[in-house]
Amino acid sequence: MQEVKRARGPYRSGLKRRAKIVEQAVEVFGRYGYSKGSLQEIAIRSGITPAAIMRHFDNKEELLVEVLRHWDDAQVADEKRYQGLAYFRSLRSVTENNIAHRGFIDLYLTLSIEASRADHPAHPFVVERYERTMEVFTRHLRHAIDNGEIPAMDDDTVTYEAHLLIAVLDGFAIQWMLDARIDLLLMIGTYVDAVITRWKIGGGYRPEPAAEKQDQDAG
Amino acid sequence: MQEVKRARGPYRSGLKRRAKIVEQAVEVFGRYGYSKGSLQEIAIRSGITPAAIMRHFDNKEELLVEVLRHWDDAQVADEKRYQGLAYFRSLRSVTENNIAHRGFIDLYLTLSIEASRADHPAHPFVVERYERTMEVFTRHLRHAIDNGEIPAMDDDTVTYEAHLLIAVLDGFAIQWMLDARIDLLLMIGTYVDAVITRWKIGGGYRPEPAAEKQDQDAG
DNA sequence: GTCTATAAATAGATAGAC
DNA sequence: GTCTATCTATTTATAGAC
Numbered sequence: 001m002q003e004v005k006r007a008r009g010p011y012r013s014g015l016k017r018r019a020k021i022v023e024q025a026v027e028v029f030g031r032y033g034y035s036k037g038s039l040q041e042i043a044i045r046s047g048i049t050p051a052a053i054m055r056h057f058d059n060k061e062e063l064l065v066e067v068l069r070h071w072d073d074a075q076v077a078d079e080k081r082y083q084g085l086a087y088f089r090s091l092r093s094v095t096e097n098n099i100a101h102r103g104f105i106d107l108y109l110t111l112s113i114e115a116s117r118a119d120h121p122a123h124p125f126v127v128e129r130y131e132r133t134m135e136v137f138t139r140h141l142r143h144a145i146d147n148g149e150i151p152a153m154d155d156d157t158v159t160y161e162a163h164l165l166i167a168v169l170d171g172f173a174i175q176w177m178l179d180a181r182i183d184l185l186l187m188i189g190t191y192v193d194a195v196i197t198r199w200k201i202g203g204g205y206r207p208e209p210a211a212e213k214q215d216q217d218a219g
Numbered sequence: 220m221q222e223v224k225r226a227r228g229p230y231r232s233g234l235k236r237r238a239k240i241v242e243q244a245v246e247v248f249g250r251y252g253y254s255k256g257s258l259q260e261i262a263i264r265s266g267i268t269p270a271a272i273m274r275h276f277d278n279k280e281e282l283l284v285e286v287l288r289h290w291d292d293a294q295v296a297d298e299k300r301y302q303g304l305a306y307f308r309s310l311r312s313v314t315e316n317n318i319a320h321r322g323f324i325d326l327y328l329t330l331s332i333e334a335s336r337a338d339h340p341a342h343p344f345v346v347e348r349y350e351r352t353m354e355v356f357t358r359h360l361r362h363a364i365d366n367g368e369i370p371a372m373d374d375d376t377v378t379y380e381a382h383l384l385i386a387v388l389d390g391f392a393i394q395w396m397l398d399a400r401i402d403l404l405l406m407i408g409t410y411v412d413a414v415i416t417r418w419k420i421g422g423g424y425r426p427e428p429a430a431e432k433q434d435q436d437a438g
Numbered sequence: 439g440t441c442t443a444t445a446a447a448t449a450g451a452t453a454g455a456c
Numbered sequence: 457g458t459c460t461a462t463c464t465a466t467t468t469a470t471a472g473a474c
Contacts, residue, residue: 014439031336036254038467052440054469113332116396117250130397163394163406170393171386177335178349186426187382194424203417207402207409233457258450271458273451 018056021046025067030106033114034064034122061121068111068125071104079136084144085199087136088192091169095188105173112170130166137162144199151202160207165195237275240265244286249325252333253283253341280340287344290323298355303363304418306355307411310388314407324392331389349385356381363418370421379426384414 024045028037039050039060046053057063082090098105112130115122141158144150153161168191176184198204243264247256258269258279265272276282301309317324331349334341360377363369372380387410395403417423 017439033252033255033333036252039469040467049441050468051442051470055439060468109332112393112397113328114252116393127397130394160406160409163391163401164387164410167387167390167394167406168383169390171388171390172382174331174335174389175349175382175386178331178346182382186428187379187386190379190424190426191383193427198417198422205409205413207405208412209405236457257448259448268459269450270452270460274457279450 014056017046017048021048021053021056021063022066022070025063026071026107027103029064029067030103030108030110033110034060034120035114039063064121065125067107068122071107072129074101074104082140084140084147085149085196087140087143088165088196091192092185092189095185099184106177109170109173109177133166134159134162137165141199150196150199153199153204154206157204157206161195161199161204164205233275236265236267240267240272240275240282241285241289244282245290245326246322248283248286249322249327249329252329253279253339254333258282283340284344286326287341290326291348293320293323301359303359303366304368304415306359306362307384307415310411311404311408314404318403325396328389328392328396352385353378353381356384360418369415369418372418372423373425376423376425380414380418380423383424 021042024042025037028042028045031037032041039053042063043050043053053063057066078090078094111122112126114120115126117123138158141153141161145152145158169188172184172187172191175187176182240261243261244256247261247264250256251260258272261282262269262272272282276285330341331345333339334345336342357377360372360380364371364377388407391403391406391410394406395401
């Protein structure tokens with residue numbers, strides 16, 4: 001995380017300062033959200049003044065864009081290294097990495113909620129990132145099916161399992177933010193192992209549109 | 220939801236106005252969060268001035284407390300009407316109710332993230348509410364076990380399943396906030412049905428502390 | 439490239455008239 | 457009980473010296 005982009009070019013010190021600002025912005029936006037996270041706070045942490053930040057970024061929104069880009073770079077690294085079930089197993093090490101850089105999880109959750117309104121500067125980014133995650137999850141699940149790692153599922157089930165996995169990851173992250181004592185790695189690892197086992201025995205969850213439930217197994 | 224507390228006492232009109240303020244505060248805090256949600260916005264929606272709000276509540280934090288109390292009243296209603304698996308089946312109608320009053324879901328998620336810092340005014344409330352939900356879920360799960368509705372699980376599994384259910388509910392809610400077109404009721408209903416089926420066949424998920432996974436089933 | 443000083447807008451909160 | 461007017465603090469952003 002530190003010492004990235006140690007450029008030897010003509011403006012190396014400028015870039016280092018800029019990287020420092022972005023690094024602190026990740027933490028501040030993660031902690032307080034984009035709206036409430038102030039340039040003042042970011043400036044103090046960077047050992048700088050708000051006015052100096054405005055020399056590096058035209059406005060606050062530009063800084064947010066840079067933060068999101070920085071965040072994305074750190075996340076898409078392992079995406080191509082694993083295929084099928086191996087990809088889902090790798091979510092454990094992804095989680096380890098996220099825990100080590102807590103600012104990113106804070107930022108992700110905070111922005112996911114804050115940017116749910118369409119007029120938020122980060123809204124298009126958050127929506128696009130969510131759709132990309134859905135695409136990645138469904139692709140690897142289909143890959144696992146096509147290669148015989150797990151039995152077939154229909155399209156609705158594949159889509160639902162992807163939604164469910166994202167929900168579990170996000171939901172556990174919320175619990176971890178609320179109480180850092182919980183073992184996030186264990187909870188996510190347990191789910192990943194369990195869901196892979198479930199997929200292998202053909203136990204994908206299939207959404208059934210409003211079947212007028214009879215509660216027939218109630219007593 | 221409307222017309223609660225139609226008091227016939229000496230100060231009935233005052234209470235009606237106060238209720239109106241709280242009602243609008245739920246929506247504003249839900250939409251923008253507590254910090255960014257302004258008294259100005261609440262005042263305009265209530266057809267009133269910010270100064271008038273301060274006559275009803277000593278400060279902004281007092282208003283938040285009232286909002287949380289109001290929210291809680293609406294939620295704990297059905298808690299005692301169902302036991303064991305029937306309680307988990309009732310989560311479907313709870314979801315229907317939540318969808319009908321979107322402001323509460325917004326408020327819950329927004330505050331869960333925003334109030335994760337210990338210095339937030341709503342932090343103790345959010346933590347306590349989370350622990351209460353854990354207690355309710357584990358109690359009903361144990362009730363289902365004790366009454367023979369489902370096979371036994373060890374304590375760690377019961378706890379994990381409660382964490383997991385909360386994560387799924389929260390995670391799906393996030394997705395719904397980000398894209399209101401998804402069928403939240405179907406997604407939650409599908410999980411509830413599936414997890415009950417899974418519990419019945421003795422398929423509770425059991426967390427296994429760091430067993431130095433061998434990846435032996437990798438392919 | 440960073441600083442000090444400051445502008446312009448908005449926040450929560452108070453005073454006092456009615 | 458609600459209003460107008462105002463206070464203080466904080467926000468993003470700009471101007472200009474160094």
